Amino acid sequence: MYSPTIQGVLAKLIALTSERDVNALEISLAHALFELVAPGAVAIYKLEDVHSKKFALTVMEGGDVPSAQIPADLQHMLEQCVATGQRQQYVRQDGETVTLYPVSCAKNKPLAVIGVTAPEVAGFDQITGMLLQVYQNFIALINDNEQDTLTGLLNxxxxxxxxxxxxxxxxxxxxxxxxxxxxxxxxxxxxxxxxxxxxxxxxxxxxxxxxxxxxxxxxxxxxxxxxxxxxxxxxxxxxxxxxxxxxxxxxxxxxxxxxxxxxxxxxxxxxxxxxxxxxxxxxxxxxxxxxxxxxxxxxxxxxxxxxxxxxxxxxxxxxxxxxxxxxxxxx
Ligand SMILES: Nc1nc2c(ncn2[C@@H]2O[C@H](COP(=O)(O)OP(=O)(O)OP(=O)(O)O)[C@@H](O)[C@H]2O)c(=O)[nH]1
The missing domain is CATH 3.30.70.270 (Reverse transcriptase/Diguanylate cyclase domain)
Known part of the structure; x- marks a missing residue:
């Protein structure tokens, strides 16, 4: 079983926190998760519209390139994940289990769901949870920096x-x-x-x-x-x-x-x-x-x-x- 070194973890944190652009940050997060917990794949499903619950697959690291269309059963699980704020297990048609983690910003506004497939690391759940926490904190910082203090709109x-x-x-x-x-x-x-x-x-x-x-x-x-x-x-x-x-x-x-x-x-x-x-x-x-x-x-x-x-x-x-x-x- 693969076990990440402390140097490996720190290197990923440095790479992650060097980004200032949210999209680049997402790619870096997917890459870090992929390398640290060595899963089959990491996917980021971004919540594009809160009202219509429209998700879009924005980053895919490892695994087969999935179709752009999100299957109905996965859509249901993504909605569950966002609604409950709890991680969910989604079993794909090929029998592979994908763990879905909700990601929200500091104001509890849901942002995305991260799907991790086939982890090969003991305690992967804890490592993933901690890395997501770093990512969320950093996203909150970027958002604060981009916002007008009076109105909360972009500055x-x-x-x-x-x-x-x-x-x-x-x-x-x-x-x-x-x-x-x-x-x-x-x-x-x-x-x-x-x-x-x-x-x-x-x-x-x-x-x-x-x-x-x-x-x-x-x-x-x-x-x-x-x-x-x-x-x-x-x-x-x-x-x-x-x-x-x-x-x-x-x-x-x-x-x-x-x-x-x-x-x-x-x-x-x-x-x-x-x-x-x-x-x-x-x-x-x-x-x-x-x-x-x-x-x-x-x-x-x-x-x-x-x-x-x-x-x-x-x-x-x-x-x-x-x-x-x-x-x-x-x-
Ligand atoms: N309360 C408040 N006032 C502001 C702020 N920033 C600018 N202002 C005021 O907004 C007003 C803008 O006025 P003007 O650009 O002269 O024009 P107007 O009275 O809106 O008239 P028109 O634009 O011609 O219709 C000024 O009195 C500024 O002092 C702010 O952050 N808070």
Whole structure:
């Protein structure tokens, strides 16, 4: 029976904690488990959507390459694992037993399930449990570092990195001409209307509470895999996956209406304006932000409490010949 050395364990911990990117961290974890408990295979099933309980196999170390489709009995066990927070045993069709471990972040938000097959190490359960604990602690650290302290949304520091990842995804799809799903990415900037008045009338503390509640409305209204950032002050940025511009407009208008109807304690009603643009292959984050910002600026200057799309404004000629000599949009 294989027995890992203390040096081997420490080497794996060093490799694991050298990562700052969650995906790289997952690969490193799977690799560490594979080498330390020498199992037949390690698989990471990431929980992509909490509501629909959609899992995706993101990392597989060792074993046969499984089909992308998760079998119904495994799906059931993954759900059990997440719901109970306890490890489960799943017996595959070939008779092999897979031990499933739930992984959640510090706030007990379920993140993934790790499946370990055919361990060859005495006490593998304890070693796996401890390594997962290190991984969870580290994920919590990364998450804290990526979050805005007031709202809990992603902070501006992470923006560039996350946008670049989305642009690469758009590029890959573009190169593979893989448009089977017909999905596009959009970036929207939201800016609360006349927020200075809220601060002036009700003070900064209530202003902060409005920002917090606004961020909550965003998280409730938008989908799990949408990326939400607090960009600074009363400005928020979101990245969405959508079928087309009409659907995007509908989603954003629904959110805008939801905000307009919400009673903010003591402050009452507020409105929000938004500008959005499609993220293209080979796009640059500063260009994407600039386009969304132009559309937001247009919304602000055409009555506020509205959502404007940059490409549509261009197509309608609303942005043409409206630049002054200094290059500033006047509309
Ligand atoms: N409470 C609070 N206020 C903030 C924070 N960051 C920025 N602000 C305030 O947000 C306000 C932004 O005001 P402006 O950008 O001038 O515009 P506005 O009043 O929102 O008006 P429009 O955007 O033109 O509709 C300023 O009063 C800032 O002081 C924050 O973290 N907390």
């Amino acid at each position: 501006r520091k992470t923006f560039e990195h996350k946008v670049n990842k989305v642009v690469t995804r758009v590029q890959n799809r573009h190169q593979r001409e893989d448009d089977a799903l017909g999905l596009h990415y959009y970036m929207a900037i939201f800016d609360i209307d006349h927020f200075k008045l809220v601060n002036d009338r009700y003070g900064h503390l209530l202003g902060d509470e409005v920002l917090l509640l606004f961020a909550q409305q965003m998280t409730y209204s938008l989908r799990d895999h949408d990326l939400l950032f607090r960009f600074g002050g009363e400005e928020f940025v979101a990245i969405f996956e959508c079928h087309d511009q009409q659907e995007m407009q509908m989603v954003l208008d629904r959110f805008r209406e939801r905000v307009a109807e919400f009673e903010f304690p003591q402050v009452g009603r507020i409105t929000v304006s938004a500008g959005y643009t499609e993220i293209m292959a080979y796009d640059v984050s500063s260009h994407i932000i600039d386009r969304a910002d132009v559309a937001l600026y247009y919304a602000k200057h055409h009555g506020r409490n509205r959502v404007c799309n940059y490409e549509r404004l261009v197509a309608e000629g609303a942005l043409e010949n409206k630049r002054n000599e200094g290059g500033v949009e006047l509309f």
